[in-house]
Amino acid sequence: MTGTGRLIRLILRRDRVVLPLWVVLLGLVPAGYVASFEGLFPTEAERIDYAQASAGNAGFVTLYGPLHGSSLGELVAWRAGFQPVLVALCALLMVVRHTRTDEEAGRTELIGAAAVGRHAQLAAALITTCAASVLLGAVVTAAMLGQGLPAAGSLAFGAEMALAGCVFAGVGAVTAQLTSSARGARTIALIVLAAAYVLRVGGDVSALGDGSLAWLSRLSPIGWVQHLFPYGVNDWWPALLALAVTVVTTGVAGLLLTRRDFGGGLLPARLGPASAPAGLGTPLGLAWRLHRGLLLGWVVGFALLGLVFGGVGGSVLDIASENSGLGEIFARLGGSEALVDSYFAGIAGIVGLIAACYAVQATLRLRDEEQTGHAEATLSTAVSRYAWAGAHLFFSLLGPAVVLAVEGVAVALAYPQGDFGEILGGTLVQLPAVWVLAALAVVAFGLLPRLSAVAWAPPALCLLILLVGQTLQLDQWLLDISPFTHTPKLPGGDLSPTPLITLTVVAAALTAVGILGVRRRNIPD
Amino acid sequence: MTEAIDATGLVKRFGKVTALDGLDLHVRTGEVHGFLGPNGAGKTTTIRILLGLSRHNGGTVSLLGGDPWSEATELHKRLAYVPGDVTLWPALTGGEVIDLLGRLRGGLDTTRKAELLERFQLDPRKKGRTYSKGNRQKVALIAALASDVELLILDEPTSGLDPLMEEVFREVVLEEKKRGDRTVLLSSHILAEVEVLCDRLTIIREGRTVETGTLADMRHLTRTTIQAELAGPPDGLATLAGVHDFQLDHDRVRFDVDTDALEPALRKLVAVGVKSLVSQPPSLEELFLRQYQKDERR
16 A cells, blocks of 8 residues: 555646546535525425425436425435436546556556555545545535535435445446456446446336335445435435445455456456458448447447336326326326326437437547557558548447437337337437537547547536526527427427438538548647 | 659648758658657658648658648558557457558558568467557558558667567568568668668758768768877877867877878878777767767757
């Protein structure tokens, strides 16, 4: 462990911009919810009405988790229910970045040769990430106390965020020991996070219906931290569970570290073919090799997502048909038919946004290729820049079509009561909006190569609009910024071709601008 | 056409930094041309312009008779490139990368590939991420050498290779040279390699060409070191034009002398009377050190 202190300072120095950004931003978002709830529902009666309608809304429960009360604090904590996932994401990325990424790049070798203990780097990454998570929790608690909310609940609320970060810091630490590539470590950790989210959704939505699968969310770390139920029961047992898992994963990661060679993973590297198969000899053939793993991962993820969302559709129908007070509320909203339709239309929008993240990730593979020097090797052969970029864009533009189709089919299979065509169509109409975000990534890569990461800003903005747009009752022009605002809302809505054509044309024009930028600039830049 | 590479007054700026400042590079068809310069002199920048990866801001450049920027794709069918720092796709095996690069270039001689794999002792079944630096370098070298092309552009191709493999590399390049129709641009820091392989060379510094010509031409520009034991005092020798770093210790003298001042200096020694004499010819190292430093003093 020698040298851990110095390495912590190194991490803080390297992350001096990113770290405060996510800690403060994610820490302060809930405070915004307090103001908006106070503004929208000033009286207790209004809050109770809203809470009753929301607690039974499967779409809301899917996104934010279960809601068991109607106090201001409970509403705010529930509304911030997706945030533990974001904190967990930041934490696991940070741990992998400061362990396996460094090791793969050879920086760890440089540090390891100095007077630094074997576990120092892992310890430094974990300590910094957990400390950042706790600090984020403290910011949440302080902001809530500042808004005059009860102390015990505010503490539990802060702990919810802090523990989500700590648990997935541990997960990242373990996966960083498994594979020899940072990308592999990130992928496995993200799959764990996605599984935790899907388990929570499955359990919570089942609890809305007959509750037979409610136990699923008790298997999920995301479920645990939400089950603190801040401002409600303020239950602390899930916190102990999360803490225990953090300790265990940390221990396991430390143990695995001593069991493996430097630079290696636990999964050994195998020999491959001595010569290339016939298909590997064109830019498209190469792009297929580079994109197929990513595509496969997203296809599997979207299939699971579709099965969960489709299965949830059944619960939505049950609730809406029930002859209860809740049923009456839904009837006023347009009847069970309309409710189920709007659920699927809403889900389609969320799925479209997730597919856009895949599209951006796939597009930015171009930047990866440039930075690693692979682009230089490819472009020094008889491959034009158009062919090179085009081969990658083939996957970043058509890959989302494949995963959306898979998701739509999976939803329709899991919800056989629905209209197959309308459900699949509702998903596929998201594609032009996905293309717009992918095209913006091409523009970033072509014109601002060193700032290519800004390609993540549009999806983040769309997510923000999706998450807070309705709660904050934003002006229409703000909502209109997101291309997903313009896609037809199917099933139930009108399938008008105009927005689809417009979005596609915008995407094509932006892609052309980006590609021209690629043709004109230095590579690598 | 006699010049495979014809670059005159090449200028390249990155923002405020001027990487190339009027560089000249002329490589004749069929020759092995050494391209030398200290780190950061602009060798890789020049090569990237030749490959159409970067666009130059001034001067003229032609490669195999074409414009390297606008005709990049066509020209690349006729050349092969080995970068100084080879990175391989981590999930592709060495053999797959060799085949891939060859096919992207327009074809690969499989017999030649097998022969080169044997000579460079490379296991082509390993994944890109598991190769050491030297082995990554071999992958790129084999991919380039197994392609039937007119021009090879090699950027420090032997960095990371062990001495045995460096020797194999030299043999292979000498064989290529004997064919007579292949042009090689060889950027290198290994002087012995340059001495054995190159017909002519160009030395650059801070983005400018400081010297170009054959090695024999350049030797004329350098100095011979003389050590002698004399019968009497060497009057006037220290002040003779072309004599440098003169040291006298009793009857022993040691000095450097420019090649064109060698004869008058020797006459002077003979006139005094010589008991013993050691003469060291100009070494390549000295040649380069002087060329590299010459600019620094400016």
